Amino acid sequence: MSYIVMExxxxxxxxxVPIILIHLLKNKILSKxxxxxxxxxxxxxTLRMLFVSSIEIYLPVEVLNKKSNKLNSVAYISENSTNLEIFLSLIFYAWILGTIFILMSNxxxxxxxxxxxxxxxxxIExxxxxxxxEKEKQALNIKRNINIFKVNGLSSPALIGFIKHKIIIPNKDYNQEEIKWILRHELIHFKRKDNLLKLLLMIASAIHWFNPLVKILNKYFKEQCELSCDEEVVDKFSIDEVKNYAFVLVNSLRYKNTLKSTFCSSQFYNDEIKLIKSRVEKILDSNKYKNGTSISIFIAMIAVISMFSISTITNQNISYASESVVSNDFQSIEEEFVxxxxxxxxxxxxxxxxxxxxxxxxPIISVGESKYFSISKSFEKESK
Structure with missing residues (x-):
């Protein structure tokens, strides 16, 4: 339990660290x-948040001194180690209860x-x-069957579901131009698997519920999800078509939403007025933005590298005390330790x-009330 908590x-x-950098640089550097x-x-x-356990990589190294130094496995622990274990157990149960509560709530x-x-x-008939x-599906090379429904009390079109996706739109009249933009927006969400990514974000946020910076990531994630979708919708279209799309977005502000969406839906319109304003401004912005391919590769490499933990061993044979059968070698090490x-x-x-x-x-050796000695959880076998 203590291992899980620490990981x-x-x-x-x-x-x-990257969340803080995003918050500090989003308006000055990332906006470019x-x-x-x-x-x-x-x-x-988000993916790094889900990967809470390091992958151990053992690198064999040559040891000049062939004599096995088994006494390296001796570690000293303080007299308050039992209290520490109790404390970590309480932290573990508090963390797991918080995670379960957030998951169940969602x-x-x-x-x-x-x-x-x-x-x-x-x-819809x-x-x-x-x-x-059908035309938009064909344009985006989507072959999956996607049903579309009108829903009372909904102000904004949305894509819902993870396996059987559905597009829901407010129960009102749309002209052909509006429907075109709305469907393209939701189908791009479908093609990019945004609902699944939002599900992963929700799970990751539940795991790290104690970290206040996760709220910043949640907000920025949802903003960039919609803005990047808008970016893809209007790509390679004329300025008039872009203006029409922006008008459809602004027009949705007139309707009040009485049916609240959930984490697994990708909406055409978001309740935050500031985000809508930002989306319209970005859509109409004629500035060219950098792709940042090298940056994305670098960040991906850092994320992958951080998942690994490198250790060195003196030979290829290593055993763990968690094994069901304790070897004679380990017993001899225990005796030598004692x-x-x-x-x-x-x-x-x-x-x-x-x-x-x-x-x-x-084995833990205690001497009175002040000294404690413990053998480490792994040991090395001598080369035969």
């Missing part, structure tokens, strides 16, 4: 690059969203909408010695 906290520290790049950075951080909201929507959705959907400690003690200290085993069956 989660260590990972949370790792991801805090495409929203696609910014969105990819958010995705990489699942409950998702269930309630579908339950409310069940009785207020209507399958308008030919021009169905034809527009004998070595005993040889360092005075006669008075020897009379106070107590030998017990921890939860992993490792």
């Amino acid at each position: 989660v906290f260590k990972t949370s520290i790792y991801i805090s 690059y495409t929203h696609k790049l910014n969105y990819m950075i958010c995705i990489l951080i 699942i409950y909201k998702q269930i309630m969203f579908y339950k409310k929507m069940k009785n207020i959705k209507y399958k 308008d030919e021009y909408i169905i034809d527009a959907l 004998n070595h400690i005993m040889s360092r003690l005075t006669e008075e200290e020897k009379r106070q010695v107590k030998i017990v085993r921890d939860e992993d069956n490792y």
